[in-house]
Amino acid sequence: MASPPPKGESFDFEDPRAQEAMGSASASYSPPGGVFGISPPESSRRDSRKRRKDRPSWVKHTFTPHFDGHLWRKYGQKNIKDSVFPRLYYRCSYREDKQCLASKLVQQENHEDPPLFKVTYTYEHTCNTAPVPTPDVVAELPAPATGDALFLRFNSTGAGHRDAHRMEQERHYQQPAAPGWPSMMLSFDSNSQQHEQCTFPSELPPTASSSSFSTEGLPAPPSTTDGGGDGFSTWDSLKYGLNDHVHFGDHSYLPNSGNDGDDNY
DNA sequence: TCGATTTGACCGCT
């Protein structure tokens, strides 16, 4: 995921070298893989477990670990000592196809509503695949006078995606909608590889989060004939984002985009 | 039938 830590989400490097590579910049971000020049592990099982510490890794705290703009395949789950929640292991779906070594560990950290997840990423994506379908949608709602706001803007050539059902499954892991969920401000422009995101807790009225965010002004939901892929449509993306509070993060990285990096929870 | 997930086992690391 080559993306800068969205505002409102903390983002820390576990590997000191990684942090060093970030440089001054909390404001800039580079794909660790390219920065560190660390060779991928050998393909053999034995070697793949070697020198674990040498692998670049960085940590991100997020409410929506399952939807970060890349396609992940779960390959393991483990109960961790001293942790109530199991740790989930994912790697890039294109691991074989494109020798993409990116992987991530997802671990829920608390019972909050929404629950906070710690996501540890290892290796940068080398698959160069477009992040998850970025909808050809521009949907904006005027911010209510109360200050509660939902702002979505998607500008993208995003093609349909094939991994829809998995997203569907993953979204079920999310907590059900609740008043405490963060509302979201999000601006997307995949063409320019830019996005900004800001999540923050608020007492978002239901009307602002979903029901009033009707189909008005939006393209009609695509037919279920998955001509454009497996059905994980722009429409679905939108619905998930609004109703299940899965937001669109880590769409891409932007060298000069804001990276507060240390606004932890 | 094929691809994704689950889960027990293996093994590196501390």
Place this chain on the structure above:
DNA sequence: AGCGGTCAAATCGA
């Protein structure tokens, strides 16, 4: 020795 990350066979679902 115990913990944690990964593998891979079994299972599940579309």
